[in-house]
Amino acid sequence: MNESIVIVYRSKTGFTQRYAEQLAGELGCAAWAERDAGPERLRGCRTLVFGTRAHAGRVDGLKRALRLQRQSSARLVLFVTGAMPGDAAALNAFWRQNLTEEQLREIPHFYLQGGLCYERMGPVDRFLMRGFAAMLRGKKDKTPEDEATERAIAHSFDCSDPAFLRPLAELLREAP
């Protein structure tokens, strides 16, 4: 068991959990749900990988990730799953609105496309998604991206692929 790396994940509909478990399998380290991770359990870990979802443009649970990192003194590596395809410009804007300049430099951060799962979504999230869909429907002068998003979020979908983990797994193998 590789005890120098621990993966902690926050996952509501399963995409982040699946990536976390695949990564743990590749690296031979532990992957714990956020509720099972505390500073005591992280003792001895040198790299804390925190996996979470994008939520309304934010990194869900970023404060928790930073707190765990401070408490454990481990290096923090972040991965975020989301529904957006992850083109460079959109991703750049996403990271810039969530991380400070210093964090962008210091915290390796990765985006892994997941999907959407209405079946496993809680009522609040479903409500928010309905609002987002209605906003897009009512928008005048829709861009091609708006139209693609509107079509994509009409149903559950799964674009996740274990291959998306490759750059993150490589970093962790090179500098565990």
Ligand SMILES: Cc1cc2nc3c(=O)[nH]c(=O)nc-3n(C[C@H](O)[C@H](O)[C@H](O)COP(=O)(O)O)c2cc1C
């Ligand atoms: C209310 C809501 C807001 C979301 N906002 C974003 C977003 O801003 N960007 C994005 O790429 N995905 C967004 N998503 C999609 C989730 O990030 C995506 O489904 C993620 O993979 C879920 O991870 P989980 O299954 O581990 O909970 C949103 C989903 C919900 C329900």
